[in-house]
Amino acid sequence: IESLTDDNFKKKIAKGFVLVHFTAPYQYATLDKKLFDGVKGFEGCVIYEVDHSQVKKVVKKLRIRNYPSLALFHNGSKKEVWKADMDGQVEVTIKDIKSAIEDAMAGDVF
Numbered sequence: 001i002e003s004l005t006d007d008n009f010k011k012k013i014a015k016g017f018v019l020v021h022f023t024a025p026y027q028y029a030t031l032d033k034k035l036f037d038g039v040k041g042f043e044g045c046v047i048y049e050v051d052h053s054q055v056k057k058v059v060k061k062l063r064i065r066n067y068p069s070l071a072l073f074h075n076g077s078k079k080e081v082w083k084a085d086m087d088g089q090v091e092v093t094i095k096d097i098k099s100a101i102e103d104a105m106a107g108d109v110f
Contacts, residue, residue, distance in 0.1 A: 004050040006057040013073040017045040017101055022059060024052050024067035029088030031068050038094035043101050072097065074104040 004012055004020070012018065019039060021031065036047050052059045052067060062071055066084035070092060073079060080100040082092040 003054060004048050005054050009055055009058050010076065012048065014076045016075065017043055017104070018073045019045055019047045019097065020071045020073065021047060021049040022052050022055075022064055022067055022069045022071070023049060027067035027084070027088050029068070029084070029090075031070075031090060035092070035094055035097075039097045039101075042098055043105060045101060070097075072100050072104075074101075079104045 013020070019036075021036070039045055040047055052064070062069075062078070062081055064071075064081070064083055066086060066088060068088065068090060069084050070082040070090060071078060071080070080097075082090050082096070084090045
């Protein structure tokens, strides 16, 4: 498994759909694996899991403070970020992520 760092982050998210799962050793909750199984490969989406300490600049830029959190990128640009609340709960479903991917494919810019 290749690890993401601040140095290689832009390169890793440059092509296609990339869902990045930000984690921390002290997070209160974990995301259901089914969430990732349901999205993996959808429109070629790849998923990376990264400890927040490896990508401090990225986390700061995305303003992620609670973990786990997710960010969806398409061809290097941020499309959607789902952040955990104080208890580590992320309000996101497979449908939410797929719909964000479909919106990006349709070229919808909000």
